[in-house]
Amino acid sequence: MFTFNKPYCSGRELKYMEEVCHSTTMSGNGDFTKKCHTFFEEKYGFKKCLLTTSGTDALEMCAMLCNLQPGDEVIIPSYTFVSTALAFLREDTKVIFADSSKETPNMEVAQIEPLITEKTKVIAVVHYAGVACDMDVIMALAEKYNLLVVEDAAHCVDSFYKDKPLGGIGHLGAFSFHETKNISSGEGGMLVVNDDRFIRRAEILWEKGTNRAEFYRGMVNKYGWVDMGSSFLPSEFNAAFLWAQLEQLDDIQDKRKHIWEMYYNGLNGKVGDMVRLPFIPEYATNNGHMFYLLCPSLEYRIALMTYLKENDVQTTFHYLPLHSSKYYADKYYGAELPNCDYYSDCLVRLPLYYELTDLEVKKIIKHIIEFCSKN
Incomplete structure (x- = not known):
């Protein structure tokens, strides 16, 4: 039987996970997490990367960072995985579905502008199969109507629009490292922040609503609960597995x-x-x-x-x-x-x-x- 998918292992995953077993940090945001963050930030020029436990979590962080209010509208393709919609519905917003194009399963960019209303706040694009949507058109619409752009880049590691890496064009991006993706940590994902105004809050949401990241950098002498958030960061075991993949x-x-x-x-x-x-x-x-x-x-x-x-x-x-x-x-x-x-x-x-x-x-x-x- 030629199976549909077989997760890839480089051969170093167990070695790095064993290193985690003998380290002082297993819970997350340790050395392997930092290596993964640095890899993406340096290779693709992403401003800020934060590993998450899934691509869905990364999308939920995107939705939270957009600071949506009840009744706000978000334009998304109907041909996508349910996570794209769920992330925004959890913020009590209304999703407005766009059709795909005739050439690719991606959202038909010509259909986006007619869907924009005074309640529209976000365009969430999905680059299906790692093939880019026409981002120049989408970013121009975002500027014209003062909208945010979220890239669902679940399929998109190492894929580009012109010379720009997918996930690094919109204001926010979300990757998946599910076992069906090119590189994997079994389950996993990553938030990409491309707009400076969202970086501080992204770290707070990532750390369960606390300013612990600022505490570790010596910016405050104690940390506490300052915002909403959740336990979005994965364990070091996930990061170690992912690092073995990134090396290859x-x-x-x-x-x-x-x-x-x-x-x-x-x-x-x-x-x-x-x-x-x-x-x-x-x-x-x-x-x-x-x-x-x-x-x-x-x-x-x-x-x-x-x-x-x-x-x-x-x-x-x-x-x-x-x-x-x-x-x-x-x-x-x-x-x-x-x-x-x-x-x-x-x-x-x-x-x-x-x-x-x-x-x-x-x-x-x-x-x-x-x-x-x-x-």
């Missing part, structure tokens, strides 16, 4: 992009006119996070996935539309979102992980071409 980031990225290119080159022009391959806009880079096919219908996708399963290839589809979900359907009064519905019905993800060999990729490609040639 370039190698991981090279391998994943190699597999992506094999899929694309092996399938391009050989699956007929009905099945579409991923599209990468000229302003975006490809970080090899995922490879997907777009089928002409739900029935076709089911048949393809069934055929691949019969040939020991595990595939999966992705998000169900949030605007028509069981939880939100009776709260949604907006327009139909046909492109979102299309991706939900027709997108199928192929296996993509570090240990997948060239021979295995070729076998998967062969099965796909066989199916498409008969259908």
Whole structure:
């Protein structure tokens, strides 16, 4: 069976976690946490990074930092994971769903401005599959209407918009290090703060609403409860695991992009006119996070996935539309979102992980071409 995903281990994870066992700090914000923070800040120029226990936690911190009030509106894509919406709904705001574009599952930027009202406070963009939204347009809208931009960069490690790293363009960004991501700590995430005015409060929220970070830097002689917050920071074991992955980031990225290119080159022009391959806009880079096919219908996708399963290839589809979900359907009064519905019905993800060999990729490609040639 070619499994859909297999988490990667560099070989140093246990060594570093053992070091934590023999250290004086296991609970978090120790040496490995600081190494991870410094890595991202120096490599990508992020102003401030804070590891979190999940990408969801990072998004929740983004929502808290936006200082939203009841009744405020946040524009998000409907084609995304539920965490993007939950983070803002927890702040008692209203989410306004935008459709995807015809070219990619990303939010249709031309649809954003008509959704902006006097209550709009945030545009939350999702860079699906690590492929950038058109951030120049989005940031221009934010400036025009005095809005904040939050980047859900869960898929986006080492991916860029033009020459700018994703997660580092909006005012705030959120990454995920779930086991399905390019680099992982099992569960984990990271808040990125790109606007100086949010840095101090981000540290306070991260430290359970206390100003402990200032105490450790000698800025105050004691620390206490000064704001809202939660226990967002992960343990040193998570950070140690992540550090072992970050040391191998370039190698991981090279391998994943190699597999992506094999899929694309092996399938391009050989699956007929009905099945579409991923599209990468000229302003975006490809970080090899995922490879997907777009089928002409739900029935076709089911048949393809069934055929691949019969040939020991595990595939999966992705998000169900949030605007028509069981939880939100009776709260949604907006327009139909046909492109979102299309991706939900027709997108199928192929296996993509570090240990997948060239021979295995070729076998998967062969099965796909066989199916498409008969259908």
